[in-house]
Amino acid sequence: DTGVSQNPRHKITKRGQNVTFRCDPISEHNRLYWYRQTLGQGPEFLTYFQNEAQLEKSRLLSDRFSAERPKGSFSTLEIQRTEQGDSAMYLCASSLVDSLGGYTFGSGTRLTVV
């Protein structure tokens, strides 16, 4: 297992377009998290899944954002009708249920909305 994988690494899109990012967690990890990081700030929590169930969503996750984790494996994060304020690094992480081993983050997807 090579860790948490995120695709694409970079995405440039025009305002108003829809974008989708994918995250493949460490295979034995049943928790998966999405975070957003803007320049000069620490990551902020967006949502998390335990297996296929989405258990918590941040108020940051407006109705233009949707996340899924079908079959409890990979996850997708979709942003509809992108706005310039959506430009950020989107980070995915995974962990075991007890989190005793901590969180493992992917390399992130850098979104630029022009």
Next chain:
Amino acid sequence: KQEVTQIPAALSVPEGENLVLNCSFTDSAIYNLQWFRQDPGKGLTSLLLIQSSQREQTSGRLNASLDKSSGRSTLYIAASQPGDSATYLCAGRMDSSYKLIFGSGTRLLVRP
């Protein structure tokens, strides 16, 4: 509401110096605390994880401590090297939640 603060925001030191990065949190009901490293434009690399029952963790030249009663954690880097230049983030997980609360990070530059 848990808040995590990191001081200083930026630090520049000559190679070979020992240094300390600080992290403070407002809620002592912390489950664990994790230190990460982030290179420019990259994701987060986990450095050290301290459970609430532990006082410190060590990995190579890195040592992290946790004092729940004072709401503080420190990351000690011994004999700093230019390759240590990066942003260091601390993040706390609370007893009542599964999400990490991050500080804004300390940008470290180690000058050759």
